[in-house]
Amino acid sequence: MDTVNNVKSSRRRISTTVAGLTGLLFLAGCATNAPQDTWQAKGPNAQKISDLQWIVFPIAGVVGVLVLALAGYIMFKYRDKGQPIPTQGHGKPTAEIILTIVPALILTVVGVFTFRAIFELAKTEDTEMIINVTGQQWWWEYDYPVQTELGINTPIISSGQLVMPVGTKVLLRETSRDVIHSYWIPALNGKKDAVPGRIHLLRLEADKPGIFAGQCTEFCGLSHANMRMEAVALSKEDFAKWVASQQKAYTSPADGTLAKEGETVFLNQCVRCHQVNGLKKADGTPALAAPDENVYSGAAPNLSHLMSRNTFAGAMFDLLRKSCRADVWDATSEEFGAKYLAGVSESCLNQTDLRAWLRNAPAMKPMYADPTKLTKTGGKYRGMPNLGLTENDIDKLVAYLLTLK
């Protein structure tokens, strides 16, 4: 929790005072700007939850302090000082009844607020935008269905970062292709499980442009810890630009460049699973990925416009070098849009991780990608295998991937 922000808000200040010393110590013990802090709401849904917490936590804190103080008092006052053995009284029913009713009343108050918040947070009628979110071991796919009023005229399929306009009530329709995952961007809302065979709804809305971190929160197997997400909120104008960039036609690299050679490597290797929209084979026919033939859960990230995202491999690694990344993350909300839309330039590319990934992906992220251990999946992979690329191939591929803006 950011202590500075808390003190600024008068309501919070009052509550904090009420919660007493314990609360203050607790807040002082928190990191500044933890990206997944649950108490730094950046949108109305998370704010609703936060408001509720600012009722419940102080009450719990006060009750806790009172009970512990009472315990301390009793422990001191009634220690054995040589007094006689007390009368063997068996209790006072009035005291019992009072001590039952008081907590019940407190909980009734909490219950009323809770009840209201549950139904408010479940509201979906006034949705302004829909994004389909699909979990798969161990990454998320974002699929923007056609919504002409937002400029989305052909479906956009992306991964790594969820991009959305600010001040817009976005409805995520979550599902999963294999096991249960859970989508959680703490700054925007609580979490909701993505369950295979079901569609669950989660509303997100961001107040200001910025980037918000999240993490899969339902244990989903081997690389659960590496299944991260980032939600990017852009101003409505910037979002329109982003939509346009995602619908831009594919341009093949110029002949004779390293990138062009990289395209050939991509066609030979990567396209088995990874789609790049508009990519054509040497004979001019469209190159269509067939991840369902190679990947057990049925999909692999669509890499069209890869360099417009800042992450890869299920948001486990950054495409931006540390300093470039910090530049985007720390940008003010006014500057953020432009910085984000600039994408990944060659000078900013995190070559180390990207190359290591291309060299041997399973060494970077635990996956079931050992070709000798695929009997239970009928020979299909769960994760990206080691493709045995040469350093030369990797140079070419990196050059090619940099063109996917």
Next chain:
Amino acid sequence: MAIIERPSSEVATPAVVAPSQALGAIRRPVASKGWRSWLFTVDHKKIGIMYGVVAMVFFIVGGVEALLIRLQLALPDGRILSADQYNQMFTMHATTMIFLFAMPMAGAFANYFLPLQIGARDVAFPRLNALSLWLLVGGGLILNASWFLGGAADGGWFMYAPNSGPVFSPSNGVDFWVLGLQIAGIASLIGSINLIVTVLNMRAPGMTLMKMPVFTWMILVVQFLLVFSLPVITVALVLLMFQRSYGATFFDVSQGADPLLWQHLFWIFGHPEVYVLILPGFGIISEVLPTFSRKPLFGYPFVVFSGASIGLVGFGVWAHHMFAAGLGPVSVAVFSISTMAIAIPTGVKIFNWLLTMWGGKIWYTTAMKFAIGLVVLFTIGGLSGVTHSVAPSDTQQTDTYYIVAHFHYVLFGGMVFGLFSGFYYWWPKVFGKLLNEKLGSWNFWFMVIGMNLTFGPMHILGLQGQPRRMYVWTEARAGEGLFNFGFWNMVSSIGSFVLAVGILFFLINVVITARNGKQAPADPWDARTLEWLATSPPKEHNFDRIPVVHHLDEFFHRKYEEDPNTHTMRQIATGEELIRAEEAAADSDIHLPGPSYWPLVLAIGIGVLGLGVVYGTPVMVVGAAVVLLASFGWVLEPSVPEAIDYASPDGDGHSKEIATHG
């Protein structure tokens, strides 16, 4: 044991025992000393001690697993364990602690003290009692054998489908997990039926339900919870087994299955299970707090009824584990409210414990310190529990370290502190020696400090967004400043070792006490309940004369009476005098159930039968044959040896008293 003993005679001689011939096939075991006397015993006290030993071993195993987890998480991108090893580690840590430590340790106390507290000579079904123990041992061995047979289960103790399916969890770990739990589940079911019958049917004359010690009451509630929740997890485990081993598709979404079926079945069991874990701790401190406050429990009926209502409501709150699972707002609201409701009886308990101490004459023994530790730590855990009964708030907290903090305050601060309080309180009863109080103090303070250092920071980590069940955490999400994830994870890891040292003090204490501990007086704590009317350690038949009960806290009221004028308590007898009086008026002949081979044989048969699921039909057939054989041997063996099996010390074979049967 099949002995006739003249309690009044000073020499504790097991009588000459001639073996009985069940069906003329196998002779009854007769050993009353040595390892055979333990292996084939049906004595609830020996079984209780064995439960304790087994649970303690698994406590250490689970503890080592916990330390490895904390080592891995002390620094970002930990490299002590691989992702796979870590996932196995946290799965087995929880499974071990819940099913192989907490439940059996509560079982140890229940087995040992329940008959003593109600003035009985054994449980209702002594052989079934032995069967429970051996099945538990079998289940525990199968669960842990998986470490050496291709990897342990790696799906979390909640084992959510479809991640637990054959494709997503390809090693045999989950198969062993299912089997181990199934077998341990049968053990618990048998044990719980046994204990319920014991409490309901075998109370000493005059002990009405509302004169039963609170520990007995809480154990009774727990057993009812088990009887009605275990079959539900049994169904879930059977479905999972059919899917993994026989090709069924209960949780295969491509066949149209609904993964939430598992969650509902699991938590309908899993939430009552939480109270199964905590109520024995509540029961223990409800004995300890009054004893060391020198006052009866404040509001006994309220404590009893709140325990019972916690049990009842506990069946109606399971979906609060699923607030993020997409249930729909109506279900969420209902379960949110019912979860808040359960806080009320829990609060009642805490207030009653505090008011028990109010106006008392508090004696700070180690047992009392642990009991107060429970009250304080459980209060913290309970309040953080209230914060996530608020469903919207829970959607931010669930599956983060905040939850880990919460349930460790409740289970470690609640249950484990309760059990340790019980160790120090009842050790002299069981072994006749007092645990060293000085070492006990070290034990307590290291545990309190270690526990708060370990689990306290997890509240902060969770609220700042560190999810649980992650084999690494990354600096990218750690935040800035001194007090970031790095700091708190390090504190927590250091705390876990402080905690481990605390538990080491206990083990040292046990060894030292066994070697040269102080002989305990008959009534070292000026205690209140019937178990102290037996000698320490109790004789094989528990009571020389079955007590007739007139009061709640019968033992105390035999020692003290209220002065009608001054209303102060006046001692009229010491515990020792009372025990001697009982010996003098001992029942003439006491007839106890005989030891038996069959519980052990049957348990082995069931274990082998289970392994057949993994190792194929022939193994299963062998197991089934052993089970059938053992069942017939069991049925045909008289539960109490025939009179001709005895040659009573004075040659008088008549007027035998049946201590129990079963």
Next chain:
Amino acid sequence: MAETATHTDHAADHGHHSSTGLSNNKLAMWLFLGSECLLFGGLISTYMLYRGRVQNGPHPSQIYDIPFTSVSSFVLLMSSLTMVLAVTSAQRDDDARTNLWLTITALLGATFIGGQVYEFTTFYREGLGFTTSLFSSSFYSLTGFHGVHVSVGVIMLLSTMGIIKRNKITGNKAEVVELVGLYWHFVDIVWIIIFTLIYLIPS
């Protein structure tokens, strides 16, 4: 129980004083059956959830032979009657009749099992294997579990009879028969519920 020192023979082992008035064995059996209710409850819920989920193979309505199952259900129902007669005979200490009724009960139970084996075989031939669909898996699990319970009951009936014949019974004879009877009635009642929910109410 050791409440008084007046018991002089082993008959006192059973049917003696207990705090509830029920014998230990009977109380335990009731608790066990209570637990079994939840077991079948879980299995029935699973079936009810999955009965319409058929991606391969036959649907419930295509495969159930209700007249046949009605007959075998009737047979099982009748066995409850004969079980009652066995219990009454045992209480009258009439070993011959007890054994007779136990045998008939066991035969009726075995007939039911035979019917179930026949039914399963037919279903299998018609393409409903254990793993065919969610419906088939949950159907076989539920009815199979019940079948195992009936089989265990038959074994218990026959064993009880054998033990009575050889006069090897440990404890109160009438109570042993009554306990087996309790179990048998329970298994019967469960079948009535299963038959109604599964066969009679269309999905």
